Amino acid sequence: MQILKLLLMVSVIAVVSIFGFVYSGLYPIGADDSHTRVVYWALETLLERSVANASKDIVVPALDDPKLLLAGGPDYNEMCASCHLKPGKSESDLSLGLSPEPPNLTISDGDHGDDHDGPEQRFWVIKHGIKASGMPAWGLTHDDQRIWAMVAFIQKLPELTPFQYQILTARTSSNEEHSH
Amino acid sequence: MKTKIIVLTTALLVSMLVAAHDPKEHAKESKAPDCQSLASMDHAKMDMDDPVMKAMFAKCKDAMSEYGDGHDKENHDMDMKDTASVKDGDHDGGHNDDHGHDDPH
Numbered sequence: 001m002q003i004l005k006l007l008l009m010v011s012v013i014a015v016v017s018i019f020g021f022v023y024s025g026l027y028p029i030g031a032d033d034s035h036t037r038v039v040y041w042a043l044e045t046l047l048e049r050s051v052a053n054a055s056k057d058i059v060v061p062a063l064d065d066p067k068l069l070l071a072g073g074p075d076y077n078e079m080c081a082s083c084h085l086k087p088g089k090s091e092s093d094l095s096l097g098l099s100p101e102p103p104n105l106t107i108s109d110g111d112h113g114d115d116h117d118g119p120e121q122r123f124w125v126i127k128h129g130i131k132a133s134g135m136p137a138w139g140l141t142h143d144d145q146r147i148w149a150m151v152a153f154i155q156k157l158p159e160l161t162p163f164q165y166q167i168l169t170a171r172t173s174s175n176e177e178h179s180h
Numbered sequence: 181m182k183t184k185i186i187v188l189t190t191a192l193l194v195s196m197l198v199a200a201h202d203p204k205e206h207a208k209e210s211k212a213p214d215c216q217s218l219a220s221m222d223h224a225k226m227d228m229d230d231p232v233m234k235a236m237f238a239k240c241k242d243a244m245s246e247y248g249d250g251h252d253k254e255n256h257d258m259d260m261k262d263t264a265s266v267k268d269g270d271h272d273g274g275h276n277d278d279h280g281h282d283d284p285h
Contacts, residue, residue, distance in 0.1 A: 070239055156232055167214060167218060167240065168235055172213065
């Protein structure tokens with residue numbers, strides 16, 4: 001009985017202090033102030049687990065068709081390069097200013113590239129975006145085919161030279177944007 | 181109250197101005213593909229089974245046939261001119277091989 005009372009009190013205090021903290025305004029919300037290790041770990045894990053879970057049933061189509069690269073290139077250049085960079089560019093206003101910072105998609109992150117960089121995860125992230133980060137949901141305005149083309153393009157992106165990138169992403173009138 | 185509204189409206193307008201200027205990356209977006217450099221590369225050394233190569237050649241074939249149509253500029257405000265004819269002061273860095281246009285073929 002005694003213990004039950006104690007537990008109840010502790011949880012009431014915990015709840016009150018969480019609300020108190022939220023209302024106090026003491027949390028530093030600025031994007032130029034980085035997260036503490038614990039918060040960073042929690043958010044990163046939350047993101048990885050959530051994306052892995054949500055994308056597990058996605059079937060990946062063949063992605064090495066040159067047509068996909070040609071369709072995805074100009075879209076990437078216009079919609080994504082400002083945050084995710086392009087060959088020959090290592091920072092931009094947005095890549096520096098956002099928190100969480102947009103990953104540089106022109107380098108392959110070999111160390112932890114195993115599970116959260118699969119094409120199905122990338123497709124899911126591009127389509128649905130990531131809450132409370134700079135990453136928008138592009139699926140509201142772009143169909144799946146177009147998103148897969150961008151996935152195909154960013155799979156190749158780390159190998160591209162600035163010259164190859166320029167040719168692949170130039171928008172010619174034969175692949176003008178149709179759905180905007 | 182009135183001043184508040186004025187201040188807020190001004191702030192809103194200013195922020196819209198800023199937003200309108202922000203995507204400066206877009207300034208460079210419509211540029212013809214740099215196919216001249218591709219043509220001048222050593223094709224023997226290229227791996228023609230590589231999807232990236234295939235895509236580049238497909239893009240450039242397209243771009244060439246477009247220029248081949250003859251009537252260029254009319255409704256292409258997109259800088260779609262022949263990559264070989266770099267005139268009218270358009271040396272804005274798109275062509276990084278400078279010898280491209282002062283070289284009489």
